[in-house]
Amino acid sequence: MADGFIEELRSTLEEGSVLAGADIDARYHHDLAGSPVPKPRAVVRPKTTEDVSALLRLCHRAKVPVTTQGGMTGLVRGALPNASEIVLSMERMNAIEEVDVATGVAVAQAGAPLQKIQERVEQDGFMFPLDLGSRGSCTIGGNISTNAGGNRVIRYGMTRDMILGLEVVTADGTVLKGLRKYIKNNTGIDLKHLFIGSEGILGVVTRAALRIFPAPAEQQVALCALPSFSEVASFLKLARAKLGGELTAFEVMWNEYYRLTVERVKGVTGPLPTHHPFYVLLEASGGDAERIRADLEALLEMAMGEGQILDATISTSNASAAAIWRIRDSSVELGRSFPYAARIGFDVSLAIDRMEDYADQIASRIKKIDPEAFAIVFGHAGDGNLHIGVHHEHTPERREEFEKLVYGITGEFGGSISAEHGIGISKRPYLKMSRTAEEIETMRTLKRALDPHNILNPGRIIEV
Ligand code: ZN
Numbered sequence: 001m002a003d004g005f006i007e008e009l010r011s012t013l014e015e016g017s018v019l020a021g022a023d024i025d026a027r028y029h030h031d032l033a034g035s036p037v038p039k040p041r042a043v044v045r046p047k048t049t050e051d052v053s054a055l056l057r058l059c060h061r062a063k064v065p066v067t068t069q070g071g072m073t074g075l076v077r078g079a080l081p082n083a084s085e086i087v088l089s090m091e092r093m094n095a096i097e098e099v100d101v102a103t104g105v106a107v108a109q110a111g112a113p114l115q116k117i118q119e120r121v122e123q124d125g126f127m128f129p130l131d132l133g134s135r136g137s138c139t140i141g142g143n144i145s146t147n148a149g150g151n152r153v154i155r156y157g158m159t160r161d162m163i164l165g166l167e168v169v170t171a172d173g174t175v176l177k178g179l180r181k182y183i184k185n186n187t188g189i190d191l192k193h194l195f196i197g198s199e200g201i202l203g204v205v206t207r208a209a210l211r212i213f214p215a216p217a218e219q220q221v222a223l224c225a226l227p228s229f230s231e232v233a234s235f236l237k238l239a240r241a242k243l244g245g246e247l248t249a250f251e252v253m254w255n256e257y258y259r260l261t262v263e264r265v266k267g268v269t270g271p272l273p274t275h276h277p278f279y280v281l282l283e284a285s286g287g288d289a290e291r292i293r294a295d296l297e298a299l300l301e302m303a304m305g306e307g308q309i310l311d312a313t314i315s316t317s318n319a320s321a322a323a324i325w326r327i328r329d330s331s332v333e334l335g336r337s338f339p340y341a342a343r344i345g346f347d348v349s350l351a352i353d354r355m356e357d358y359a360d361q362i363a364s365r366i367k368k369i370d371p372e373a374f375a376i377v378f379g380h381a382g383d384g385n386l387h388i389g390v391h392h393e394h395t396p397e398r399r400e401e402f403e404k405l406v407y408g409i410t411g412e413f414g415g416s417i418s419a420e421h422g423i424g425i426s427k428r429p430y431l432k433m434s435r436t437a438e439e440i441e442t443m444r445t446l447k448r449a450l451d452p453h454n455i456l457n458p459g460r461i462i463e464v
Helices: 004-012 049-062 114-122 140-145 229-246 255-264 289-305 318-329 331-336 352-369 398-412 428-433 437-450
Strands: 042-044 066-069 086-089 096-100 105-109 163-169 175-178 204-211 218-226 247-254 278-286 311-314 343-349 374-380 385-391
Touching: 004 042, 004 049, 049 066, 049 086, 049 163, 049 204, 096 114, 105 114, 114 140, 140 204, 218 229, 218 289, 218 318, 229 247, 229 278, 229 289, 229 352, 247 255, 247 318, 255 278, 255 318, 255 331, 255 374, 278 289, 278 318, 289 311, 331 385, 343 398, 352 374, 352 385, 352 398, 385 398, 398 428, 428 437
Parallel strands: 042 086, 066 086
Antiparallel strands: 096 105, 105 204, 163 175, 163 204, 218 278, 218 311, 247 278, 247 374, 343 385, 374 385
């Protein structure tokens, strides 16, 4: 059956930009969470901001909903289209247009994969510090739309802290040319922050000016075993005091995470035995190689003397550092080693001094729903962010029961239901547990003002 709107898109946009029917590949309706959905109405792959603008102008006029896609590594179903939606894939807008080392800025199109940006600025002796396990597939546009966090937040902050300027197309096709390169810019409302972390419901990010930093000459990674969570907290305090700005990652793994990853994920080897209660991956970086080594060794010696750590190993090469990081980066592979329908991922923030009690509460209370259920806990302890995988018997209906329980416990502990993965569709019912009714209504006011026909990622985060 002919689709007049698709024909109009074809005649307006550059040839080859519009895919429909059998030409729509599975990757446009499938994401990292692993549950495919039916094909979208069409897929549009623009090469220019002008084409994004033309597409949205047409969709706005015809009130046709659009889902914007990056690398499809999201975990909250935010980029999965429904059958009536047009997918706006940013995959052909993937250029890194400029690396300006004098100013410390790189300019990239939204579809550029994160790892490509990291590697490109490395060629000039710089680093783009945003880093997460899906670096090879995720795109900078997706990172911006979800305000991605990842492994180095403790030192460099979230994505929001690394963005100097954005070019954005709003729902009616208006192009906001905010691609500015300066840190200081107090000229009224800083519009870029409306689009960072708002999951594409207010506009489509097309290009970004990113902060880059001189690459550290030395990066040392240590893996430590600890006897209790209170020692994890004490060790973090000591590491912050002794390493200061040299501390670039502090990642915690409960025993189950470390042990099961070493046992189940192919290609992972554990340099320490698997029986210790807690493990910490610590990264120290800086410009002076000898000093970094000396500071890290002194820290570990002191922590060992105080009984905070029981055992530790320091990387001796880039390869051994990568092998340690591989353990922490294998959370997706570990999750996939269990049946999909019987696993639920949570991503929460809470105060570090409440983390152990929180994890213990979850571990014991999930057993009341299903005696076989167990939790795998790990995360960015330095940022107050835990990831929890709840594994249970293969009964998808149980999902809601577990979600209500875990988010309820998160509320009891005064935590946030989403530290870094966002709300999307999956967490929308629970948004009210972390945000007030007045805050959510203000989000709706912004959405109605910028997207009056509700065409951009409708139903994500909020319903209007
Ligand atoms: Zn994370």
